[in-house]
Structure formats: structure tokens, C-alpha cells
Amino acid sequence: MNGAVSTALAAGFVTRAADTQGPELPSLNEFLPPEIIFAGTPFAINRIILVRMVATAVILLVLGLTAKRAKLVPGRWQGFVEFLLEFVRNNIVYTVIGELRGKKYIPMITTMFLTILVFNLCGVIPGANIAATATIAMPLVFAVWTLVQYWAAGIASHGLGGFLKEELFPAGVPWPVYILLTPIQLLEIVIIRPFSLTLRLFANMLSGHLLVAIMLAMSNYFILEAQGALKGVGVLWFLGSFALTGFEIFVAGLQAFIFCILSCVYISQSLGEE
Amino acid sequence: MPLAEEASGLALFLPESYDLFWSAVILVILAAFFYFFFMPKFNQIFDERADKIQGGFDRAAQAQAEAEETKKQYEDQLRSARTDASKIREDARSEAARIVADAKKRAEAEAEQVSAAAQKSIEAQRAQALVSLKGEVGAIATALAGKILGSKLDSADVQSSMIDDAISELER
Numbered sequence: 001m002n003g004a005v006s007t008a009l010a011a012g013f014v015t016r017a018a019d020t021q022g023p024e025l026p027s028l029n030e031f032l033p034p035e036i037i038f039a040g041t042p043f044a045i046n047r048i049i050l051v052r053m054v055a056t057a058v059i060l061l062v063l064g065l066t067a068k069r070a071k072l073v074p075g076r077w078q079g080f081v082e083f084l085l086e087f088v089r090n091n092i093v094y095t096v097i098g099e100l101r102g103k104k105y106i107p108m109i110t111t112m113f114l115t116i117l118v119f120n121l122c123g124v125i126p127g128a129n130i131a132a133t134a135t136i137a138m139p140l141v142f143a144v145w146t147l148v149q150y151w152a153a154g155i156a157s158h159g160l161g162g163f164l165k166e167e168l169f170p171a172g173v174p175w176p177v178y179i180l181l182t183p184i185q186l187l188e189i190v191i192i193r194p195f196s197l198t199l200r201l202f203a204n205m206l207s208g209h210l211l212v213a214i215m216l217a218m219s220n221y222f223i224l225e226a227q228g229a230l231k232g233v234g235v236l237w238f239l240g241s242f243a244l245t246g247f248e249i250f251v252a253g254l255q256a257f258i259f260c261i262l263s264c265v266y267i268s269q270s271l272g273e274e
Numbered sequence: 275m276p277l278a279e280e281a282s283g284l285a286l287f288l289p290e291s292y293d294l295f296w297s298a299v300i301l302v303i304l305a306a307f308f309y310f311f312f313m314p315k316f317n318q319i320f321d322e323r324a325d326k327i328q329g330g331f332d333r334a335a336q337a338q339a340e341a342e343e344t345k346k347q348y349e350d351q352l353r354s355a356r357t358d359a360s361k362i363r364e365d366a367r368s369e370a371a372r373i374v375a376d377a378k379k380r381a382e383a384e385a386e387q388v389s390a391a392a393q394k395s396i397e398a399q400r401a402q403a404l405v406s407l408k409g410e411v412g413a414i415a416t417a418l419a420g421k422i423l424g425s426k427l428d429s430a431d432v433q434s435s436m437i438d439d440a441i442s443e444l445e446r
Contacts (some may be wrong), residue, residue: 028283028285028286032285032286035292038292041292042291043292043295044290044292045292045296046293048293049292049293049296049297052296052297052300053296053300056304059307060303060304060307063312064307064311067311067312067315067316068315070315070316071319072319072322072326081316085316106313107305107309107313110308110312110313111304111305111308111309114308115301135289135290135293136286136287136288136289136293137289137290137293137294137296137297138293138300138301140294140297141294141297141301142301145301145305199287202286206286
């Protein structure tokens with residue numbers, strides 16, 4: 001049996017032997033759930049999209065009510081929401097883009113931060129148990145938004161030609177270097193930036209979910225199936241899953257923060273020097 | 275779950291079209307919510323709060339200015355009141371001095387009058403006394419003469435007693 005377990009461990013989440021009685025480790029299929037509504041149409045909905053929709057409804061309801069009932073003297077909850085808003089405004093937008101130019105990006109970054117945060121937190125909410133950002137489409141859509149915004153910002157402040165010249169032919173570089181640099185820069189502003197944003201967020205949610213799921217699967221297996229002292233190992237796995245769940249909450253906030261910070265950095269670069 | 279059913283890792287990174295569709299729809303809904311309702315509402319709250327705080331500062335400054343003004347007025351009034359009071363005191367003092375001086379003068383005049391009247395009365399009484407003395411001396415002299423003649427000077431003793439009587443009557 002030990003052999004089976006170590007096989008399962010070694011094989012990790014990617015595969016597991018069909019005939020073992022080892023723990024039911026999570027698989028990548030959890031990130032490619034079957035379509036459950038409108039299957040086969042372009043409007044098909046799977047489990048993760050459903051989680052996403054519920055999370056959206058919760059955001060609309062909770063923040064909508066908060067805004068509607070917002071008072072001049074805030075209560076505890078409103079104070080917390082205002083703290084988040086001020087954090088996004090002061091610590092993300094104003095720090096990176098600056099107060100004057102950053103003002104018009106506050107709604108965008110606020111939308112991004114609060115949405116990604118809540119979507120990420122779905123990964124540790126019982127019942128959802130998977131981050132709403134855990135398919136590539138959602139991070140991709142956010143990243144495309146950032147892409148559109150930093151192109152628009154560049155074009156608005158330098159004109160299309162000026163923006164491209166600034167980005168593709170950085171000043172102060174001897175011209176032969178452009179042969180190498182310009183294609184890389186082009187790749188950077190068209191592909192690399194949005195995809196690095198997308199992959200960073202997606203991969204974090206994916207790995208976080210897998211880690212917590214493996215921990216729980218292992219504790220489940222050891223506590224229920226193992227004999228004698230090995231049950232203690234299950235307890236260790238269970239404690240580990242607690243720690244990792246806490247870590248996931250931290251990562252949820254951190255990744256939302258990083259996504260927004262980088263979006264601001266790209267926009268700020270497009271706007272150029274003040 | 276057999277190995278064959280495991281999706282290839284690559285599928286994870288190829289977005290499904292329906293997934294993209296719903297993600298975009300959700301993002302548009304959320305962005306609309308934040309852009310057109312949530313942020314304006316909270317910006318309004320923030321602005322109102324800032325206004326209120328700024329207004330509070332302004333009002334406090336105004337109140338202070340008013341207090342300053344009132345204090346100045348009060349001090350002015352106090353100063354003029356003090357001046358008035360000292361003027362009144364000065365007036366009163368000089369008035370009092372005048373009254374005292376008047377009273378003294380009048381009293382002196384009266385005293386003089388009284389003493390003059392007394393002098394006159396003494397003068398008159400003396401004159402009257404002189405007149406009445408004169409009359410009485412005459413009468414006594416006449417009586418004495420009569421007595422001397424009446425007793426016919428019988429003896430030396432009679433004579434002397436008669437003289438004594440006359441003298442004691444004079445003395446009275």
C-alpha cells in the first residue's frame with residue numbers, strides 16, 4: 001500500500017494508476033469541467049463559469065447594497081469597503097501612475113482588484129472550492145482589458161506613431177541593436193505582457209487549488225483508510241491543508257494586487273514621462 | 275479515472291469560446307456596475323465628507339473670527355467705559371470740592387454774621403445796664419440821704435450802722 005501511495009505522490013496530480021486504492025487525487029480535469037447548461041452551444045456553462053456567475057451576483061448584491069446605503073459616517077462594513085477603495089486608489093493607482101494621470105484609471109483598477117480578489121477567494125469558499133479565475137479565459141479577458149488600456153493610453157498621449165516609436169525604438173540605443181530589440185519589444189507589448197498577466201494569475205489559482213485539494217485528499221485517505229499510527233500522518237496532512245488554505249487566501253489577495261500593479265505599470269509606461 | 279481520460283495540459287491554456295464569452299459578459303457587467311454606480315456613489319460620499327470636514331474647518335475659522343471681533347468690541351467698550359468712569363469720578367471730585375468750598379464759605383459768612391449780631395447785642399445790653407445803673411445809683415443816693423436825715427445822727431453807732439447799710443445796699 002505504501003508503494004501505491006508513493007506512486008500516487010510521485011505521479012502527482014497529473015495521473016494516477018487506475019487500479020490503486022490510493023487517495024482520489026485531484027486532476028487537471030477539474031479545470032476543464034463538463035458543460036452543464038447549453039452544452040455544445042457558444043453559451044455553454046460549466047461549473048467554473050457557474051461559480052463565476054454566483055460570485056458576480058454576490059459582488060453586485062453586496063457592493064450594490066453597500067453603495068446604496070453608504071453614509072457619510074461609515075459603519076464597520078462600509079469602513080472596510082472604503083479601506084479597500086482607498087488601498088486601490090492610493091497604494092496601486094497613485095503610487096504607480098501618479099495622482100493627476102491616474103485618476104481616470106481608478107474605476108478600472110478598482111473593478112479589476114475587487115473582482116479578481118473575490119473570484120480568487122472562491123477557491124477557499126466551501127461549495128465553490130475553485131477560484132472563479134481558474135480557467136484561462138477570465139484572466140485573459142482581464143489582461144486584454146489592460147492591453148487595450150495601455151495601447152489607448154499610449155496612443156492618446158503620443159499618437160499611434162509616437163507610441164510605437166517610443167516602445168519599439170527606445171531612445172539612446174545604437175541603431176543596430178534595434179534589429180534585435182524591436183521585434184522583442186513588439187512581442188512584449190502585443191503578446192508577452194497580456195500573457196504574463198494571464199498565466200501568472202491562472203497558474204497561481206491552478207496550483208493553489210491542486211495543493212489544497214491534494215492535502216485534503218491525502219488527509220481524507222490517511223485518516224479513513226490507513227491503519228494505526230499512519231492515521232497520525234493524516235492529521236499532519238489535515239493541518240497542512242489548514243496552513244495552505246490560509247496561504248491560498250493570502251495568494252488570492254496577492255495575485256489581485258500584482259495583476260493591478262502590473263496593469264498600472266504598463267499604462268504608466270505607455271503614458272511616458274510626465 | 276484512467277490515464278486516457280486525463281486531459282492534456284495544453285487544453286488548460288486554450289480558452290473555450292463559451293468561456294471567453296461568459297468571462298467577457300461578466301467583466302462588462304461588473305465594469306458597468308463599478309463605472310456607473312459603485313465608484314460615482316463612493317466618490318460622492320468621499321467628496322461630501324471632504325466638503326463637510328472642510329466646511330467644518332471654515333465654520334470654525336469663521337466662528338473664531340467672530341469671537342475675535344466680539345472680543346475686540348467688548349474690549350473697546352470696556353476701555354471707553356473705563357474712560358467714562360474715570361471722567362465721571364473726576365467730575366464728581368471737582369463737584370464735591372466745589373460744594374465743600376461753597377459750604378465753607380457760607381458757614382464762614384454765617385459765623386461772621388452770628389458773631390456780629392452777638393457783639394451788637396452785648397453792646398446794647400451794656401448800654402442798657404449803664405442806663406439802669408445810673409437810675410439805681412440815684413435812687414440809692416436819694417434813699418441814703420433820706421435815711422441820714424431821718425435818724426438825725428443820734429450817736430456815733432447809729433451813724434456807722436447807717437453807713438454800713440447804705441454800703442451793703444450798694445453792694446447788692
